[in-house]
Amino acid sequence: MMEQEFYDKIGQTNGWDFSSVRCIVEGTGWDFYREVVNKAKPSDILLDIGTGGGEKVLEIADSYSLIVGIDNSKEMINTARTNLTNSQVSNVRFFQLPAEHLRFPEGFFDLASSRHCSFDALELAKVLKKGGYFLTQQVSEGDKLNLKKAFGRGQNFGEKDGTLKEAYIQKLKTAGFSKVEAFEYDADEYYETPEDLIFLLTHTPIIPDFGEKPDDLAVLNGFIEENRQEQGIRTNSKRFLLIAKR
Template sequence: MTEQEFYDKVGKTNGWDFSAIQCISEGVEWDFYGEVMKKSSSSHILLDIGTGGGEKVLKIAGSFSLIIGIDNSKEMIHTARTNLEKSSAANVRFFQLSAETLEFPKGFFDLASSRHCSFNALELAKVLKKGGYFLTQQVSEGDKLNLKKAFGRGQSFGEKEGSLKEMYIRDLKAAGFSKVAAFEYDADEYYKKPEDLIFLLTHTPIIPNFGEKPGDLAVMNAFIEENLGEQGIRTNSKRFLLIAER
């Protein structure tokens, strides 16, 4: 299964809505879309890259004049449009588009956001107004580290910590963003039941081909036994946040 096929499968299943998972986090230092709203105005237009099922932007629709959410996955956009129909938001639109080519007028957006999705800094610089902001939250290389070590594989496993953050900062500065502020946290996560953790691993690329390799079940059972405590099954959530001014 290719990465695109994987994302289409997840989009059809739940649109990246993991709200049913019972998980406690300790040490999370920001709420990403809360940070986006801090830069918002009722007259602003927001571009959300990698919008998934649109759940996040539909919740903040009242803070903007218009929100346009894009995703490369057909199934994700189908889910987002279904969620839009169920909502009361009249100022949100979803389109299947690649972040590599942003087909919008120059300087059209006041703000742009990208949560756990890659982006093209040069394209963003074209469609953002001067003085506008781009905010992105990304998964750090050290995320879910004890899980990756247990399975001997995983998303960005073995890569140098901070490499992705440094690359994105360089790209944004080269594209003409005048200021780039960086933040990060490494929070503890506790999943209440094995089913909660298994759902996460089944619907994300954290452990590639989770459950399909011989021995995965035995590794999972050993991991749960070793990391189960009073609050649940412990792992970590490592994230970085970039706020760039155009």
């Protein structure tokens, strides 16, 4: 299944709402959208790239004058607009738009954010005000490493850890961002039940085409037995955070 089709399917299903998944996380270094709020002033306008179902920005809407959430998936934006209609929020707008073509006036946004979504540094530099901030959290190559090893495949499996981080840092500097700070963490995740882990694998691209290969169920059962601990079924969550000043 092509990546766009995958994201459209998930957007139609739940819009990246994983609130029902029972998972204990130990060792995280930050909460991404709290970091975004920490940079905000009440008069600021925020651009959220890859906004998905919009759940996260709707939660922080009262910290901004206006939030614009964009996503390239039609189904994701449909879900986000439904969530907006069902909320009490009036200062958030959602648009279907690719990150590579930000059709907004130059210097329109005070801040921009992108959580687990690719971005175009040059486009960001155009639409951000001078002195504005861009924050992005991305999945490191070493994320869910024991799962990927068990299945012998996975998102960025086999790539050197830190490759994506260094590439993004270089692109931001080339685009004219004056300062780029980098942070990372490698946290432990414990999924309470096999069903919680299956939900994760079904609704994310961590293991491509999960469930479609004949031995996937047997591999998963073996993984669960090997990694079941008192807190739950263990894997890891490795992330990096970049904070760039325009």
